[in-house]
Amino acid sequence: MLAAAEATGWTADEAVTRLFAAHYRTLVRLATLLLDDTGRAEEIVSDAYVAMHARWRKLDDTDKALAYLRATVVNRSRSALRHRRVVQRHAVKSSRDAQAVAPSAEAGALARVQQDVMLAALGELPTRQREALVLRYYADLSEAEIAEAMGCSRGAVKSHASRGMAALRNRMEQFT
Amino acid sequence: MTGHPAPDSGASRGDTPDVGAQLRNALEARASRVDIAPDALGDIRRRIAARRARWWMFPALRSRGVTMISISSALAAGVAAVTIGFASCTPATGPTPIPPAGSGGPTATNSSPCACDAPQFTANVPVYYIGANDLLYREFHRIPVGDGSTAARVKAAIVQMLDGRTAYDHNYVSQWPASASVRNVSVSGGVATVDLHGATVNGFDPAGNRAALQQLIWTATAFTGGTGVRLLFDGQPRSTLWASKLPVAGVLHRAPAVDALAPVWVIDPQQNAVSGTSVTINLAGIVFEGTIQLRVRSSAGKVVVSRTVQLTVGAPAQGTATVHVTLQPGTYTVEAYAVSMRDSSKIGPDTHTFTVR
DSSP: OOOOOSBOOOOHHHHHHHHHHHHHHHHHHHHHHHHSOHHHHHHHHHHHHHHHHHHHHHHOBHHHHHHHHHHHHHHHHHHHHHHHHHHHTTSOHHHHHHHHHOOOGGGGGGOOHHHHHHHHHHHHSOHHHHHHHHHHHTTOOOHHHHHHHHTSOHHHHHHHHHHHHHHHHHHHHHHO | OOSSOOOTTOTTTTTOHHHHHHHHHHHHHHHHTOOOOTTHHHHHHHHHHHHHHHHHTOHHHHSTTOOHHHHHHHHHHHHHHHHHHHHSOOOOOOOOOOOOTTSOSOOSTTOSOOSSSSOOOEEEEEEEEEOGGGOEEEEEEEEEOTTOOHHHHHHHHHHHHHSGGGOSSTTOBOOSOTTOEEEEEEEETTEEEEEEESOSOOOOOHHHHHHHHHHHHHHHTOSTTOOEEEEEETTBOOSEETTTTEEOOSEEOOOOHHHHBOSEEEEESOTTOEEOSEEEEEEEEOOGGGEEEEEEEETTSOEEEEEEEEOSSOTTSOEEEEEEEEOOSEEEEEEEEEEOTTTOOEEEEEEEEEEEO
16 A cells, blocks of 8 residues: 555656556455456446546545545446346346356355355345445445545445444344 | 454444454455456556547647637537447457457457447456466456457357467467357356357367366356356257267366466466566466466576565465566566476476566
């Protein structure tokens, strides 16, 4: 991670290169957790960097840039999920259900049953609840940072996280 | 991103410690399996360059004294023109050589010519090829993927895979018959059904034939949620394939990675890639204790980087590692290999040549 900084003096090209090295992989992982689709996640994160390049003159600060990248990724992931759900409404339900819980062959033997159940339950949560939990439990963001990334109030973050966690708790109790 | 104390959000803090820990573990495990395509930075740079080029196509935007209103109008016109450009259809051309990820070429999503009303997408898809000892290597190919659906991506990847000449590394091949083509691909419930044409006759080579089948299975199941492949030949299932009588009935699954994959991969830079002076080398391997050797040689053969690299895990799992090096402009060869405990010979060397500019 880059250290917190004031104005960097970087050109937009330089900023993309440096912020790519520092955050690209993490942002792709974040988007993948929100979308469960690595290919789409990479496209969304690439989009975010291209957009950040265009806005760099206004940002010119690594902290602001990271917040911008994160918020862009969250917003675009939400849009992609919305689009996917529209498409899925026309798909055969049984296929959709089976695919939602199918472990990735890429994952190989690393997948564990409990983790798969947890991730499947997370995937079934409303988008906002899922975002709040991923940003808190994967990205380790503070409540204020989560609110900024999601574009909502801290109270809403609390509410989404609390409801999401309650749903996960119920699901895991059923599992055990 | 991990290892920090839980944020003091108060939302659910303390009320569900076990579920919180389980969730954190599950997210970290899932995130650790995310495979980043190589040359993502190059892709972003090309998209930025394309964006700049579009900007400079409209001189009115750059002239002095242009009011904000006229700028807005021109921008709107520019966006409209670009949008129309993307949406208008040009006749589909035949297959063209796909350049390596680092060498330019079409990259922007929706930027490829389309032959239909639906938007055309371009994506980085994993394609497996057969290397030395009939073991598999993976390359990421940025190719048109039709409507961007999972089935379209799988089909595009298999079309690439069937023609071994598409491999960036010329040491990689496909062992499918040259006449093989894809009729159709569908995906349902994590299983890809692949209908092939002209694929039922192949030379008798049991080991090579097994590798070819795994080549297709690994390529076709590389999508998120992929678990298996069902093969059809001209629309019909078969019980066995080729003279080596490989069983191909029902759903086929990947062989264990330790049996199917080459022991060492240089993932990035890919063969013939072009990078800046700051070079990221991504490696993967299924080797004892996860230790591999890395060498980077200049075009004159001088070793400019030599180090032992520790992968994330040792065999039988596939570990990964990322190494950052700074190189002067020029042509280089990166080589990674494991060392035999028995006689110190090289095991599974993988080499790629790339250019630094």
